[in-house]
Amino acid sequence: MGNEPTRDEILNVSNFLEMGFYRVTENGQFIYADSKARKFFGIPPGEADLAKHSITERYIFPAERELRIKKLRDSGGGPISSVISIRVKGETRLLFDQCWHDSDQESETCYAGVVKGIEDRVLFPKMFDEFPMGVYELDDNNNFAYFNKKAREILGFSTSTGLLGKNIGDFYVNEEDLNNFSERVSKDKCAHDVIKFKDVKGKLMEVECFTALIDEFEKARWGMIHDVTKRQRYFRALDKMPTAYYYIEYNKKEDHKHRGKIVHCNEEFAQIHGVSNKEDLIGRDITDFYADKEKAEEYYRHLEEEDKKGEAVHGYTLELKRFDNGEVIHVSVESHLVKQGGKVIGREGTLRNISDKIELERQVNDTKDRLDRITADINNLIHTFLHPVLKFSGHAELFQQSGTLLYQSERYIPHAKTALPDLGKQLEDKLTLITEKLGDISGISDLAAILKLEFEKIRNVLDYNLLRAQKRSRLLANAIRDAALWALEVLERSGFFNINIKKGSLADVFTDEFIQYLQDILFGYLLETSRILKGETEVMKSEVEALRRYINLGQKRKYIFKKFNLNKILEANIATFKPVMAQRDIEIDYTLPRKLIAKISENDIDRVICNILHNAQKYSNPGPGRFVKIKAKDLESENLVEIVISSLGIPIKKYELDSGNIFKFGYRGEMAYHTDRDGTGVGLADAQEVIEAHRGRIVITSEPVGDNNLLPNYQGPYITKVTIRLPKS
Numbered sequence: 252m253g254n255e256p257t258r259d260e261i262l263n264v265s266n267f268l269e270m271g272f273y274r275v276t277e278n279g280q281f282i283y284a285d286s287k288a289r290k291f292f293g294i295p296p297g298e299a300d301l302a303k304h305s306i307t308e309r310y311i312f313p314a315e316r317e318l319r320i321k322k323l324r325d326s327g328g329g330p331i332s333s334v335i336s337i338r339v340k341g342e343t344r345l346l347f348d349q350c351w352h353d354s355d356q357e358s359e360t361c362y363a364g365v366v367k368g369i370e371d372r373v374l375f376p377k378m379f380d381e382f383p384m385g386v387y388e389l390d391d392n393n394n395f396a397y398f399n400k401k402a403r404e405i406l407g408f409s410t411s412t413g414l415l416g417k418n419i420g421d422f423y424v425n426e427e428d429l430n431n432f433s434e435r436v437s438k439d440k441c442a443h444d445v446i447k448f449k450d451v452k453g454k455l456m457e458v459e460c461f462t463a464l465i466d467e468f469e470k471a472r473w474g475m476i477h478d479v480t481k482r483q484r485y486f487r488a489l490d491k492m493p494t495a496y497y498y499i500e501y502n503k504k505e506d507h508k509h510r511g512k513i514v515h516c517n518e519e520f521a522q523i524h525g526v527s528n529k530e531d532l533i534g535r536d537i538t539d540f541y542a543d544k545e546k547a548e549e550y551y552r553h554l555e556e557e558d559k560k561g562e563a564v565h566g567y568t569l570e571l572k573r574f575d576n577g578e579v580i581h582v583s584v585e586s587h588l589v590k591q592g593g594k595v596i597g598r599e600g601t602l603r604n605i606s607d608k609i610e611l612e613r614q615v616n617d618t619k620d621r622l623d624r625i626t627a628d629i630n631n632l633i634h635t636f637l638h639p640v641l642k643f644s645g646h647a648e649l650f651q652q653s654g655t656l657l658y659q660s661e662r663y664i665p666h667a668k669t670a671l672p673d674l675g676k677q678l679e680d681k682l683t684l685i686t687e688k689l690g691d692i693s694g695i696s697d698l699a700a701i702l703k704l705e706f707e708k709i710r711n712v713l714d715y716n717l718l719r720a721q722k723r724s725r726l727l728a729n730a731i732r733d734a735a736l737w738a739l740e741v742l743e744r745s746g747f748f749n750i751n752i753k754k755g756s757l758a759d760v761f762t763d764e765f766i767q768y769l770q771d772i773l774f775g776y777l778l779e780t781s782r783i784l785k786g787e788t789e790v791m792k793s794e795v796e797a798l799r800r801y802i803n804l805g806q807k808r809k810y811i812f813k814k815f816n817l818n819k820i821l822e823a824n825i826a827t828f829k830p831v832m833a834q835r836d837i838e839i840d841y842t843l844p845r846k847l848i849a850k851i852s853e854n855d856i857d858r859v860i861c862n863i864l865h866n867a868q869k870y871s872n873p874g875p876g877r878f879v880k881i882k883a884k885d886l887e888s889e890n891l892v893e894i895v896i897s898s899l900g901i902p903i904k905k906y907e908l909d910s911g912n913i914f915k916f917g918y919r920g921e922m923a924y925h926t927d928r929d930g931t932g933v934g935l936a937d938a939q940e941v942i943e944a945h946r947g948r949i950v951i952t953s954e955p956v957g958d959n960n961l962l963p964n965y966q967g968p969y970i971t972k973v974t975i976r977l978p979k980s
Contacts, residue, residue, distance in 0.1 A: 323352055
């Protein structure tokens with residue numbers, strides 16, 4: 252058959268993909284056809300005389316056959332591949348055909364090939380390639396024979412060639428799960444479960460799997476997979492929630508719009524319905540729980556009204572019947588639609604048992620009182636938490652003020668006048684000089700020889716740490732601190748501070764000036780740490796205050812407006828964040844006018860600026876070149892003041908900005924989740940409310956840096972800019 256390696260490769264592929272093999276003469280008469288090829292071409296299994304069957308006669312378009320022969324000649328013998336259209340017993344079939352010139356047949360020109368029926372698969376890839384769930388097909392050995400783009404991405408492959416032929420069992424974390432799932436498929440013809448998977452790089456995930464046997468094969472199967480890792484974490488968190496939660500998927504075959512099976516619920520939901528095990532409720536129809544069918548119809552109408560408006564259902568009172576004793580209970584329902592790919596697939600919500608409230612009071616104001624008590628408890632908890640924060644902040648500030656006064660009056664401040672890289676080099680030079688002096692007297696002093704070895708170690712470790720730290724502020728400061736502390740400890744252990752030793756020759760090496768220098772480094776480090784701690788506590792106070800306002804959402808806020816120089820707020824926040832950002836190697840730059848007067852609520856605007864700067868720090872892009880820029884100016888012609896805070900960081904998606912979602916209470920941007928950044932989702936919502944209360948405006952933009960707009964899926968750093976405009980009065 253000409254090229255032997257090519258032939259072997261093709262035959263191996265044909266065997267794996269369940270293809271048929273055949274040979275024909277140039278005029279189309281069959282010389283050989285295996286059982287699969289006979290099935291595809293409609294040749295009886297026991298037919299001995301293959302010569303009376305012609306492949307040419309089976310072509311719907313004879314010219315297609317002639318064209319393939321020409322392509323084979325032009326290619327020098329192939330192989331060539333294409334989809335051919337044939338007719339067998341009046342039935343149209345599509346076959347994937349790969350053929351080549353067969354030089355082993357000396358008596359006549361002959362062609363060989365492999366084929367596979369694909370009439371039922373032609374549209375399959377097109378239908379599912381952009382499907383939001385992974386779709387796949389396995390052969391009878393559980394190897395991947397087909398998969399769409401999403402399946403490939405879930406399993407961690409960037410190209411299709413890597414996954415083709417892989418065994419699905421390789422992606423199971425537990426072999427027991429594989430065996431159990433396979434047994435259920437064999438027994439019931441299909442199975443559906445959430446299973447622990449690992450992708451090709453070993454990343455663990457939880458995958459929802461649905462698999463069914465393919466009718467025409469004994470063991471081959473198809474299925475769908477969906478990465479539900481986040482959803483399962485969400486479900487596990489909800490399991491611990493004291494509020495009853497449920498999630499249902501609608502039955503597409505039912506005419507009743509609101510019928511659906513329970514896919515997940517927590518223990519509280521089962522307890523409300525008088526069921527000891529929540530698993531007993533999975534698969535039950537949600538409508539089975541309603542005690543009064545007429546009131547249920549009213550509930551359906553209310554759902555439809557809210558669904559049309561795109562709103563969730565809040566606080567709807569519904570009557571349910573317990574399973575254990577038939578008791579009718581009253582619940583308050585919170586519910587909204589669940590969509591996937593723009594289509595409604597179900598509904599999720601929460602229930603609160605309000606039977607006691609209905610029976611005892613039945614008044615809306617009582618509900619408000621109950622919520623007010625809960626809010627008060629939370630506020631008390633926040634106050635309890637805030638008290639030690641404020642106390643700690645006060646101690647840090649007192650230490651900082653006292654230490655600064657002490658330095659200004661009595662000591663030289665290395666940190667205040669010397670940049671960290673320069674200070675590190677300065678300390679390294681001093682340690683080198685000390686080592687040389689100790690070497691000069693080591694012949695007359697055993698202690699000097701010992702100290703020489705110790706100080707050589709200190710210098711070498713410092714040199715290594717400075718090189719490793721490069722320009723990273725936190726590592727530089729730690730390296731300098733550790734070296735100074737180590738040097739003082741060595742002197743302490745050696746007994747140097749004993750008055751008799753200090754009078755000896757070592758006193759000329761370790762002068763009071765050098766000892767004071769080491770102590771100043773440590774004291775300066777403590778001062779810098781206190782400034783960072785002070786900044787962090789200020790940020791914490793601001794976030795807690797924003798959270799307190801979130802808890803009290805709905806209550807009327809009180810704003811006290813007075814003329815104030817905004818520069819004082821900006822400068823105070825810059826002073827707070829400068830040491831905090833410096834230890835993360837974020838450069839903070841600012842341009843402020845001499846005065847920026849506006850009529851504002853001072854504490855509220857201060858909290859807004861603090862939260863925005865905290866976001867700029869928290870969501871900064873990893874790596875070098877990080878910055879935060881602050882620019883303020885007086886727009887005299889418009890009677891406005893403007894503050895612009897920009898930073899290099901992770902992007903905010905366009906739809907989040909256009910829809911205003913980024914300003915919703917509790918909302919956190921998608922990229923914040925993707926990059927595992929912590930947050931509460933209340934800072935920007937609070938900022939918008941405060942700015943609008945000032946009759947001002949806050950606008951956020953997020954644009955890629957340079958050519959990063961050519962990268963897909965918001966990759967690369969973005970410049971996020973927050974612009975605040977406030978009227979002067």
